[in-house]
Amino acid sequence: MNVVAIIIMVGSGLRIFNAYPAFARKGEMFCCYPFEHKPIPAWLTFGGWLGGARHWHFAMMWVLVVNGLIYLAFVYLHGEWRDLVPRKGDIRDSWQMAKFYAFKRKDHPHQGKHNALQKTAYFLMPVFGLLLVLTGIAIWKPVQLAWLTALFGGYVWARYWHFVAMVVIVVLSVVHVFMVFAVDPYSLPSMFTGNYDEKLSPEARNARPFYHLFPPRARPAPPPEVT
Amino acid sequence: MSIDRRKIVTLGGIDRREFLTWSGGLVSAAFLAACDSRGPKAADRLLNYAERKNRGLERALFRHTSMDKVQRGAYDAGNKLPSYFVSDTVPAWDESARGKWALEVSGLVANPVRLSLEDLQRLPRVSNRVNHYCVEGWTAVETWTGVPFTELAKLVRVAPDAHYVDFQSFDDDYHESWDIESAMHAQTVVAYGLDGKMLEPAHGAPARVYSPVKLGYKNTKYLTKIVFMPEMNGGYWSDQGYEWYGGV
Numbered sequence: 001m002n003v004v005a006i007i008i009m010v011g012s013g014l015r016i017f018n019a020y021p022a023f024a025r026k027g028e029m030f031c032c033y034p035f036e037h038k039p040i041p042a043w044l045t046f047g048g049w050l051g052g053a054r055h056w057h058f059a060m061m062w063v064l065v066v067n068g069l070i071y072l073a074f075v076y077l078h079g080e081w082r083d084l085v086p087r088k089g090d091i092r093d094s095w096q097m098a099k100f101y102a103f104k105r106k107d108h109p110h111q112g113k114h115n116a117l118q119k120t121a122y123f124l125m126p127v128f129g130l131l132l133v134l135t136g137i138a139i140w141k142p143v144q145l146a147w148l149t150a151l152f153g154g155y156v157w158a159r160y161w162h163f164v165a166m167v168v169i170v171v172l173s174v175v176h177v178f179m180v181f182a183v184d185p186y187s188l189p190s191m192f193t194g195n196y197d198e199k200l201s202p203e204a205r206n207a208r209p210f211y212h213l214f215p216p217r218a219r220p221a222p223p224p225e226v227t
Numbered sequence: 228m229s230i231d232r233r234k235i236v237t238l239g240g241i242d243r244r245e246f247l248t249w250s251g252g253l254v255s256a257a258f259l260a261a262c263d264s265r266g267p268k269a270a271d272r273l274l275n276y277a278e279r280k281n282r283g284l285e286r287a288l289f290r291h292t293s294m295d296k297v298q299r300g301a302y303d304a305g306n307k308l309p310s311y312f313v314s315d316t317v318p319a320w321d322e323s324a325r326g327k328w329a330l331e332v333s334g335l336v337a338n339p340v341r342l343s344l345e346d347l348q349r350l351p352r353v354s355n356r357v358n359h360y361c362v363e364g365w366t367a368v369e370t371w372t373g374v375p376f377t378e379l380a381k382l383v384r385v386a387p388d389a390h391y392v393d394f395q396s397f398d399d400d401y402h403e404s405w406d407i408e409s410a411m412h413a414q415t416v417v418a419y420g421l422d423g424k425m426l427e428p429a430h431g432a433p434a435r436v437y438s439p440v441k442l443g444y445k446n447t448k449y450l451t452k453i454v455f456m457p458e459m460n461g462g463y464w465s466d467q468g469y470e471w472y473g474g475v
């Protein structure tokens with residue numbers, strides 16, 4: 001459901017953006033967007049026309065806000081936020097993880113429930129999700145909630161941060177889905193059931209992207225078992 | 228009726244390849260459905276429901292004390308302010324054919340009036356340098372000069388059961404109806420001046436309603452009538468599917 005809601009939200013948002021595919025206030029220039037006045041390709045958009053896209057956007061936002069709140073409540077009540085909050089050394093560990101994925105490091109860095117890159121990504125997701133919601137409210141009600149709009153630097157900038165946060169979420173989601181299929185397709189059923197077989201975890205398999213498609217001999221040897 | 232038990236076992240264990248095929252197919256189907264389509268027709272009722280609920284929330288959020296403020300350092304749009312109308316050519320009041328232009332203020336009021344442009348100019352005047360919020364996503368800073376709507380309301384003595392206001396024009400059948408709260412907002416004016424000059428036909432001459440608390444399309448140009456009503460009356464764009472409330 002979230003996948004569909006996010007796709008609709010991004011598509012309708014891009015359709016709304018296409019009505020004025022720029023950020024500049026009329027009579028001004030905008031510094032920080034290289035594609036001012038270049039519309040997004042229509043096949044990436046949803047809603048058909050500006051009014052339709054706005055209806056979808058303003059309806060679907062509630063689905064995502066409610067789901068987001070349920071997720072946050074769940075993560076908080078189950079204490080799973082402890083697996084996600086950034087800790088000292090996470091940046092170093094993320095770098096090691098990136099090196100492993102880039103075949104620059106032989107063995108899979110040791111990890112807890114999530115590896116350091118995952119932790120960073122799963123922490124950033126809700127942060128940018130919250131930013132999306134707040135900047136969205138800021139450009140929805142720039143007069144009635146002017147203080148919120150001002151917090152993001154005014155309407156033009158709030159609209160810009162709304163766009164940037166969307167791009168970040170899309171990139172994180174695409175990488176996330178790519179890695180699920182490339183590194184750990186064994187985890188797919190657990191997305192629905194919640195169960196997970198540790199023996200098939202990427203660390204146990206020393207898995208890199210598309211590891212499961214390599215012929216067995218070409219696979220890098222797993223590190224010796226540490227007892 | 229018999230149930231194939233083997234099938235159930237297979238599904239329970241989820242064969243990975245099968246699962247990937249299915250989930251990939253579902254995601255691509257969602258993408259295909261999403262490609263610049265208006266979405267399923269069946270969703271219309273749900274979308275309308277969401278619009279009504281959002282309208283309730285937006286009206287509850289409305290405060291007369293929330294003012295639009297132009298950001299420090301923002302430039303005026305000047306001649307970059309787009310000009311919109313629905314007629315084929317710029318609507319202009321033809322005095323020889325229609326007589327002298329006058330604005331009728333009527334409906335649920337004790338004292339309906341017809342005001343010429345000179346009458347409007349004799350009423351109390353304000354100049355507001357405010358943002359224009361277009362439904363398309365752009366904003367423009369302009370200074371609008373005119374009669375505060377509250378002054379007009381005082382003049383005609385609005386009845387207590389007038390909850391909506393319709394702004395009608397001579398730009399074909401263009402009109403938009405508003406909730407009375409938004410009309411009574413301190414920054415709502417019946418404007419006849421723009422950036423220190425008299426309003427030009429491109430921007431709604433002789434007079435138009437202007438308020439930063441409503442999106443551009445709610446601000447009817449080329450005004451002929453302001454009618455106080457017990458019920459809402461849709462509008463040119465609202466009837467075509469843009470939100471009726473259109474408030475910012």
